[in-house]
Amino acid sequence: MSGKDTNTTNNNNKGKGKSTDSDKNVALSAARFEQELANAPADVQEKLRALLQQMALSAGDSSGSSSAGKAPKSMDEHKFWKTQPVVKHDEVVEDEGAIEQDIPHDQIRATPYPLPKEFEWSLIDVQDEKEVKELYELLTHNYVEDDDAMFRFDYSAEFLKWALLPPGWKKSWHIGVRVASNKKLVAFISGIPQDIRVHNSVKRMVEINFLCVHKKLRSKRLAPVMIKEVTRRTHLEGIFQAVYTAGVVLPKPMATCRYFHRSLNPKKLVETGFSHLGKGMTMARLIKMYKLNSATSTPGLRAMEDKDVPEVAVLMNKYMSTMELAPIFQEEDVRHWLISRPGVVWGYVVEDPESHKITDFFSFYALPSTVINNSLHSTLNAAYCFYYAVQTPDEELEKITDAEKKNKARKEAIRERLCRLMNDALILAVQNNFDVFNALNLLDNDLFTENLSFGPGDGYLHFYLYNWRCRDVNSDKVGLVML
Known part of the structure; x- marks a missing residue:
């Protein structure tokens, strides 16, 4: 019943999200819309987000959902x-x-x-x-x-x-x-x-x-x-x-998120049919558009080690405190889920060069897909954005008493830092031979998808609770990433 999307689904439980080069403009406008929405009064935000969720449900998978x-x-x-x-x-x-x-x-x-x-x-x-x-x-x-x-x-x-x-x-x-x-x-x-x-x-x-x-x-x-x-x-x-x-609509989603995709190997994605060349786009231009630097840029970035577990646990739970649906991780959970395992999951931390404190971390996992009936490629290597946390200016934020203004200030304070970290994540994914990097628009992912050239897929993932009644949760307040 969990779901994810490398552009794949069956009619039971997954969203589908093929992307095209032209989707990039949709991603830009969607991100700008979110920024404008954040400036609206609270009652207007609530009504608009409820309407958006219904629109998302209407675009869901056709089995049990409201297609067309x-x-x-x-x-x-x-x-x-x-x-x-x-x-x-x-x-x-x-x-x-x-x-x-x-x-x-x-x-x-x-x-x-x-x-x-x-x-x-x-x-x-x-x-x-x-x-x-x-x-x-x-x-x-x-x-x-x-x-x-x-x-x-x-x-x-x-x-x-x-x-x-x-x-x-x-x-x-x-x-x-x-x-x-x-x-x-x-x-x-x-x-x-x-x-x-x-x-x-x-x-x-x-x-x-x-x-x-x-x-x-x-x-x-x-x-x-x-x-x-x-x-x-x-x-x-x-x-x-x-x-x-x-990926289908059941009674009743408490949150709905959309899939976004960042091309890492655009030629292969086009050859497998995962994405397509937009009108007037050439393969050479497409490759150039998605080209990344060869090396990461964040000082102190390194693979996560067992000694980092206590600090990462504190950092993650603190970061997740701003979410409305989130796991609570003990140290043993962090050790299991976030330390790198060959071919499965990659975990990285940022260690401050002077204080040697862990200031940030991020992770992604591998879920390849078999390419069916394709003469050129048999496997599509997809990386999925997993958990992350970045340093926040807590003292400055504590001075803000209005919840909406504090949330907006928090996002603006971490935007540049998160973009740099996730750009490094993309570079590391390329170094590990991934073809595409996938992410839902949960957590603070909307802060980097526009700047880092993610395009929206046509798949949505719906979150459900069994035997628990709760208010709807906006996608950017979902902190739970299920495999």
Whole structure:
């Protein structure tokens, strides 16, 4: 149920975002619009952002969403979701909190939900090479593919271990479905634990991800049973809220973000069909337009090390305090998610040359896609913007009492620094042979996408909470990055 976008999707859970050279002008105008919107009165901002979110929903993926201007499905059409504790499409949230109360342990169903007789439940041991290979093959051939069947995500075994084995992971939440007769793995769903802050409430939640059903079994209605089963198992562990993302519109998004793409290898992107030459654009001009310096420019920039974990944890949680949907990271979380792992994730810090304090950090991860039926290229190497934090002028900001003015001053204070850091991230991505750098317009990404020549994709990613009612969150106040 998590989502991301290298221009790829299936109809279950991802946004799609092909980009063209002409998209750059759209990115510029969108960024300028955000700047103007920030100057508007609070009540006007709220109304306009609500309208923008509805427009984003109207542009979403056609499966379950409002494509081509059609309204989202009614609750009666959501046969499964109308039975679940989620916010309804037309519901106006006034009081935040749990939709259903926690269930006493002795009242939680003790046995797994029944599957169709030809299938059986199976726990997947991600630490076992044979089983992680089975999971890799299931996801590679059935998980995420674009509508035009041009790209398909290619999760590596090491990526899956990183994604599914964070601190506090539970094997009982790595749930597979096998064919009873031959034990073939044909479906999967997973959860990982995470402390999440929603506005002012902090809850231990489960992040639901990698919901995948074999293409030939999509009519078997396995997904609803799998969602109910992972819910049952998380309830047994005393967790009653979940967060998930999808490229389709379900009841009801609490936030919607758009994908942006920065070309690193424009010739290859055009040759694979990921992007296209705009009218009057030549390949030589396109390559020149996206060319980056060969070396980074930030003094003190280096790969993150284990000794940096305590400072990075403090820096990250402080930076995230301005977000309205954000993870709370302990040191063990920082150590797992942000220190570089070959071929999986890259983490960098900025160490002040004089004080030797860590002032900033950034990270990105790798998620390549198989290029289907292309005679020139078999793989598209995509980097995804992950977590980051930059130094902020706290003493100056504390003098500002108006929340809107403080937020605007904060953004202006970090804009130049963040642009320089992310430009270095692009250079490092090129050095590691990536073809494109992808980012959602969450966190403070809108501060650098215009200046660094990102173009908007046509994919949107919707954020959802299970059993938690909350006010809508603007994209630039989303601090949660799900794989």
